Amino acid sequence: MIEATGLTKHYGRTVAVDDLSFTVRPGRVTGFLGPNGAGKSTTMRMVLGLDRPTAGRVLVNGKRYAELDQPLRTVGALLDAKWVHPNRSARAHLRWLAKSNRIPVRRVDEVLEMVGLSQVAHRRAGGFSLGMAQRLGIAGALLGDPEVLLFDEPVNGLDPEGILWIRQFMHRLAEQGRTVFVSSHLLSEMAQTAQELIVIGRGKLIAQTSTEQFIRDATEDTVRVRSPQLDQLRALLGGARVEDSPADGALVVRGVEAARIGELAAANGIVLHELNPQRGSLEEAFMQLTKESVEYQAHD
Amino acid sequence: MIEAIGLTKRYGNTVAVDDLSFTVEPGRVTGFLGPNGAGKSTTMRMILGLDRPSAGKVLIDGKPYAKLDRPLRTVGALLDAKWVHPNRSARAHLQWLAKSNGIPQRRVDEVLDVVGLTKVAKRRAGGFSLGMSQRLGIAGALLGDPKVLLFDEPVNGLDPEGILWIRRFMQGLAAEGRTVLVSSHLLSEMALTAQDLVVIGRGKLISQSTTTEFVERSTENTVRVRSPHADKLGAMLVDKGFTVREDGEGVLIVSGATSDQVGEVAAGGGLVLHELSPQRGSLEEAFMQLTGDSVEYHAETGK
Amino acid sequence: MTLLAVERIKLFSTRSPWWCMLLALGLTVGITAIIAGNWNEGPMPVLGAVFAHTFGLYVVMVMAALAVTTEYRFGTIKATFQAVPDRISPMVAKAAVVTALAALVGLAAGFGSWGLSWLLAGDTSQLALESANDWRHVAGVGLVYGAGALLALGVGALVRQTAGAVSIILVFALVLESVVGLIPNIGDDIQKWMPFTVASKFIMGDPDQGGMPADAGPPTVGALSPWGSFGYFVAIAVAMFVISLVVVKRRDA
Numbered sequence: 001m002i003e004a005t006g007l008t009k010h011y012g013r014t015v016a017v018d019d020l021s022f023t024v025r026p027g028r029v030t031g032f033l034g035p036n037g038a039g040k041s042t043t044m045r046m047v048l049g050l051d052r053p054t055a056g057r058v059l060v061n062g063k064r065y066a067e068l069d070q071p072l073r074t075v076g077a078l079l080d081a082k083w084v085h086p087n088r089s090a091r092a093h094l095r096w097l098a099k100s101n102r103i104p105v106r107r108v109d110e111v112l113e114m115v116g117l118s119q120v121a122h123r124r125a126g127g128f129s130l131g132m133a134q135r136l137g138i139a140g141a142l143l144g145d146p147e148v149l150l151f152d153e154p155v156n157g158l159d160p161e162g163i164l165w166i167r168q169f170m171h172r173l174a175e176q177g178r179t180v181f182v183s184s185h186l187l188s189e190m191a192q193t194a195q196e197l198i199v200i201g202r203g204k205l206i207a208q209t210s211t212e213q214f215i216r217d218a219t220e221d222t223v224r225v226r227s228p229q230l231d232q233l234r235a236l237l238g239g240a241r242v243e244d245s246p247a248d249g250a251l252v253v254r255g256v257e258a259a260r261i262g263e264l265a266a267a268n269g270i271v272l273h274e275l276n277p278q279r280g281s282l283e284e285a286f287m288q289l290t291k292e293s294v295e296y297q298a299h300d
Numbered sequence: 301m302i303e304a305i306g307l308t309k310r311y312g313n314t315v316a317v318d319d320l321s322f323t324v325e326p327g328r329v330t331g332f333l334g335p336n337g338a339g340k341s342t343t344m345r346m347i348l349g350l351d352r353p354s355a356g357k358v359l360i361d362g363k364p365y366a367k368l369d370r371p372l373r374t375v376g377a378l379l380d381a382k383w384v385h386p387n388r389s390a391r392a393h394l395q396w397l398a399k400s401n402g403i404p405q406r407r408v409d410e411v412l413d414v415v416g417l418t419k420v421a422k423r424r425a426g427g428f429s430l431g432m433s434q435r436l437g438i439a440g441a442l443l444g445d446p447k448v449l450l451f452d453e454p455v456n457g458l459d460p461e462g463i464l465w466i467r468r469f470m471q472g473l474a475a476e477g478r479t480v481l482v483s484s485h486l487l488s489e490m491a492l493t494a495q496d497l498v499v500i501g502r503g504k505l506i507s508q509s510t511t512t513e514f515v516e517r518s519t520e521n522t523v524r525v526r527s528p529h530a531d532k533l534g535a536m537l538v539d540k541g542f543t544v545r546e547d548g549e550g551v552l553i554v555s556g557a558t559s560d561q562v563g564e565v566a567a568g569g570g571l572v573l574h575e576l577s578p579q580r581g582s583l584e585e586a587f588m589q590l591t592g593d594s595v596e597y598h599a600e601t602g603k
Numbered sequence: 604m605t606l607l608a609v610e611r612i613k614l615f616s617t618r619s620p621w622w623c624m625l626l627a628l629g630l631t632v633g634i635t636a637i638i639a640g641n642w643n644e645g646p647m648p649v650l651g652a653v654f655a656h657t658f659g660l661y662v663v664m665v666m667a668a669l670a671v672t673t674e675y676r677f678g679t680i681k682a683t684f685q686a687v688p689d690r691i692s693p694m695v696a697k698a699a700v701v702t703a704l705a706a707l708v709g710l711a712a713g714f715g716s717w718g719l720s721w722l723l724a725g726d727t728s729q730l731a732l733e734s735a736n737d738w739r740h741v742a743g744v745g746l747v748y749g750a751g752a753l754l755a756l757g758v759g760a761l762v763r764q765t766a767g768a769v770s771i772i773l774v775f776a777l778v779l780e781s782v783v784g785l786i787p788n789i790g791d792d793i794q795k796w797m798p799f800t801v802a803s804k805f806i807m808g809d810p811d812q813g814g815m816p817a818d819a820g821p822p823t824v825g826a827l828s829p830w831g832s833f834g835y836f837v838a839i840a841v842a843m844f845v846i847s848l849v850v851v852k853r854r855d856a
Contacts, residue, residue: 036431036459049688050681050856066688077685083678085617092616093679100609100686100693131336140682156456159336159485160587185459188488227563259526259574271567273560275576286460 001026001179002047002148006056009042009203016042018203019056024181024196026147029174031194031211032183035290039203040183041079044150047181048077060148072101076141077150081133081157086126090117090136093125098143111139130157138166148179155189167193191215191282201290211282218288219280223258225251226274227265236264250274301326301479302347302448306356309342309503316342318503319356324481324496326447329474331494331511332483335591339503340483341379344450347481348377360448372401376441377450381433381457386426390417390436393425394443403444411439430457438466448479455489467493491515491583501591511583518589519581523554523562526575533571540565553579606687606696613679614670614700623666624708627748628715631659635716639723647724649737650810652717656744657803659712660751661773663705667752668759668768670701675763684856691848698756698844702749709748713741736811739829743806746833750840751802757843760851775799795825798839805832 002024009017017039024030034040045051047058049065057064060075068074084093094108112118115135120128125136134157141149151170155163170193174180184190190197190211197214199206207214227233230251234242241254253261258277265272302324309317317339324330334340345351347358349365357364360375368374384393394408412418415435420428425436434457441449451470455463470493474480481498484490490497490511497514499507507514527533530550537544542562543555554562559578566573614620634655639647671694674680687693721727732738755772762768776799784794794800804825825832 033460035461036429045855048681048685050684052853052855068688071688072686075685079681080678083681085613085673085677085679087617087619088613089616092612096609096612096616097682097686099605099612100683102605129336155486157485160333160487160584160591161335163485163487164584164588185463186455186486186489187460187463188492189486192488226559262527262573262575266567266570266572269567269570272563272573272576274563274578275573277575277577283460283464287464290460 001062002058002060002181003062004043004047004056004058007043007046007053007058008055009039009046009051010054016203017046017053020200020203020205021056022198022205022208024179024198026179027174027177028195029170029180029182029193030196030198031190032181032198032200033185033187033190033286034200034206036185037202038200038290040200041152043200044077044079044152044181044183047150048075048079070101070144072097072103072144072146074144074146075148075150076144076146078134078137078141078154079150079152081130081137084125084133084136087124089122090125090128090139091121093136094139094143097140101144103144107143107145111142114142115139131159131162134158135162146178149173149181151180151182153184153186154182155184155186163189187283187286188281199286199289206289215280215282215285218285220254221280222278223253223256223261224274224276224278225253225261225272227251227270227272229270232268233261233265233270236268236270237261252278301362302358302360302481303362304343304347304356304358307343307346307353307358308355309339309346309351310354315503317346317353320500320503320505321356322498322505322508324479324498326479327474327477328495329470329480329482329493330496330498331490332481332498332500333485333487333490333587334500334506336485337502338500338591340500341452342503343500344377344379344452344481344483347450348375348379370401370444372397372403372444372446374444374446375448375450376444376446377452378434378437378441378454379450379452381430381437384425384433384436387424389422390425390428390439391421393436394439397440398443401444407443407445411442414442415439431459431462434458435462438469446478449473449481451480451482453484453486454482455484455486463489487584487587488582499587499590506590515581515583515586518586520555521581522579523557523559524575524577524579525552525554525562525566525573526550527552527566527571527573529569529571532569533566536565536569536571537562550574606692607700609686609693610697610700613697614704617673619669619673620666620704623662623669624704627659627662627666627708628712630662631655631712631744632715632719634658636719636723639720642720642724642726646726646729647720648729648810649717649732649740650807651724652720652730653713653740653744653806655716656709656712656747656806657776657799659708659744660748660802661776663708663748664751664755664772664776665769667701667705667755668772669765670697671756671759672763672765672768676765681856690852690856694760694848694851698753701756702753705752706745706749709745710742712748713744716744717741734811736809736829740806740810743829743833747802747806747836750833750837753837754798754840754843757840757845757847760847761843791824796835798836801825801827801832802836805829805836808832 004020004022007017007020032040042051046053065071098105098108112121115138117135154166170180194211197211198208240256243252245252258275262275304320304322307317307320332340342351346353365371398405398408412421415438417435454466470480494511497511527550530552534544534552537554542557545553547553559576563576635652638654642651683693684690721730758771759768780797780799783797784790804823808823808829827835
């Protein structure tokens with residue numbers, strides 16, 4: 001469990017994080033979203049005691065990070081895969097980390113195996129591809145078999161197989177009752193990964209809710225209808241807002257439930273070829289809610 | 301248009317690209333997919349004349365890259381956003397690129413504006429975030445207003461707004477009739493972006509088709525049906541020879557039928573439908589199915 | 604003890620510390636060999652064998668500064684502070700390991716130079732280690748290297764950048780301390796208290812009668828006795844290191 005209370009960080013005059021309060025619960029994967037410059041990294045650094053809050057505090061399992069005894073056994077984190085000495089071997093990197101928290105050396109080989117780096121354990125980390133470096137970072141996070149895990153853009157540099165692997169892996173960690181807190185910009189990926197969301201913008205909390213709720217609140221559900229008697233159906237829908245989808249002649253209906261359209265069709269003997277309720281995407285919901293807080297607005 | 305014909309690249313004993321032939325058509329966004337080490341980057345480098353093929357050739361609008369007159373006006377590419385001198389300003393970087401291909405200087409300001417970097421144009425590129433470097437790289441690719449564009453992991457480091465922007469941007473370029481080839485590992489993103497796919501594994505072509513075909517070919521297509529008369533509908537569908545599976549109260553998953561067929565059966569029996577949704581597999585599922593044995597580092601799946 | 608092992612793993616799992624140590628040793632011993640081989644002003648004194656110790660000192664200090672600046676350069680400092688969030692203990696452990704290592708290199712450089720002089724010098728009648736002063740000249744190199752490493756580590760932790768830390772150390776030691784002596788009137792008085800000048804006094808100062816031919820080797824200046832000089836140098840090193848600890852503890856990682 002991670003609890004932030006009134007967490008604030010100023011850099012000179014810039015307010016990076018502004019009175020931020022949230023809770024990350026165990027047993028679920030919680031996504032941490034926000035535009036560039038929203039304060040996500042700063043927040044994660046404060047969770048790990050790397051940056052000192054200007055005000056407020058953040059507790060991990062009820063304690064400040066600095067008060068944790070052998071913290072790697074409580075919190076594992078992957079913030080930046082590049083935080084490895086390039087001339088040190090993968091194994092040596094994990095060995096000193098393990099030693100610092102009295103984690104047995106055999107665990108080093110275990111986690112290397114887990115992330116699929118056993119074969120390159122003795123190669124210098126500087127020669128690793130981004131994907132391999134990412135796996136090494138994940139291995140480091142897992143070293144202490146921690147209850148709380150923080151990942152910042154974990155799929156960065158991974159190939160499709162690695163992306164699928166880390167997603168399933170995070171789900172499994174959460175199922176084991178661990179707290180999994182993941183920051184990412186890849187919303188299509190996060191929609192599949194995170195059950196809960198914490199969304200911030202300009203250092204302030206925008207939403208803390210389940211992913212489903214977040215999408216439902218910010219987007220409108222539509223129903224895609226295809227039928228050989230589309231004009232008849234359109235007439236029946238009367239005042240409902242409909243629009244045609246030019247690609248395949250489907251009708252997109254807003255504000256009427258699929259079940260209701262189905263009843264109408266059946267009552268009037270209209271054949272349906274498709275009656276497909278469409279959810280908004282996490283991306284649409286996110287854009288809707290964070291409109292005001294983006295850093296470099298590109299335009300065309 | 302990009303045409304690879306029998307393209308092959310060997311590094312010593314390693315075959316990075318192996319007799320690869322494919323065509324990238326104009327007017328569409330084509331995704332270039334493959335596991336790590338499949339040879340995607342090598343192929344892109346050969347397209348740009350950075351690496352020399354061991355055999356075969358790759359042509360851009362009918363010519364090898366080296367034969368292009370003022371290549372930046374034909375091909376724009378973003379391969380690695382870090383290929384910028386860190387102490388040079390964004391603007392200076394684009395200015396020398398423009399100069400090298402006789403592109404007017406006002407185009408520099410235009411592309412900076414297009415990618416939203418006008419305000420930081422005079423700052424040194426070394427201080428840029430990955431997202432800003434990425435935008436600078438994209439600006440460079442656009443400089444010569446080229447007909448063919450290559451992007452390698454273009455959303456790398458971009459935030460959600462940037463990702464949405466680049467997706468729409470690439471689709472816009474394709475809609476203008478340009479050839480757009482995008483390599484990426486983010487399949488959920490590519491499913492939204494690419495109309496066509498070229499998929500390679502271990503240097504060989506695995507598939508070239510539209511995205512829809514690719515997914516349909518390698519995943520099972522089912523129809524999800526919700527109805528207050530699910531039992532009756534189920535029985536009728538089984539009679540027609542379709543495979544039906546229950547998935548909770550009043551929900552059927554039908555295999556072997558199109559949603560059109562299921563809808564006709566329901567209408568024939570006068571049955572009310574609450575939902576009739578064709579279910580497609582994901583691009584990820586299809587990709588895993590087809591490239592299963594050509595990945596480089598397998599992580600252990602158990603814990 | 605655990606943290607000492609952590610720092611030992613960190614230091615020896617990359618190559619640059621090995622290169623620095625070899626270079627420190629090679630440079631000091633090598634230059635001494637040239638001096639010894641060309642010594643022709645009568646018997647070679649013990650002091651003659653340690654003239655070159657400053658070369659190794661600079662290299663060892665660069666190594667010490669690197670031990671901390673590379674952690675900042677490559678971001679491993681974050682992993683270090685994640686693993687041990689009190690920050691002080693890993694820094695102290697690092698100082699202990701680096702200082703001890705530097706001292707060992709210093710001892711090897713001191714005795715190595717002396718041993719080689721014994722082999723190469725024409726007249727070795729004055730080279731035997733017979734007095735406490737003789738021992739100080741040679742073994743003192745180890746002590747100065749150790750203290751110098753601590754000083755450099757402090758500078759490195761404060762500056763965080765390799766180039767910055769190395770330039771500060773080298774410019775201070777090689778340029779500033781000599782230039783200061785050129786300031787009219789007060790220059791000499793200031794120079795007397797400059798750390799590297801004082802450290803040099805510890806090793807080179809107050810030789811036995813006849814231990815040093817006139818106007819050979821660098822002059823030694825300073826108001827303190829040799830051991831007082833060492834105390835002064837150590838005090839500066841410790842002070843610098845303690846300041847760096849306070850800053851590291853307060854600063855965002």
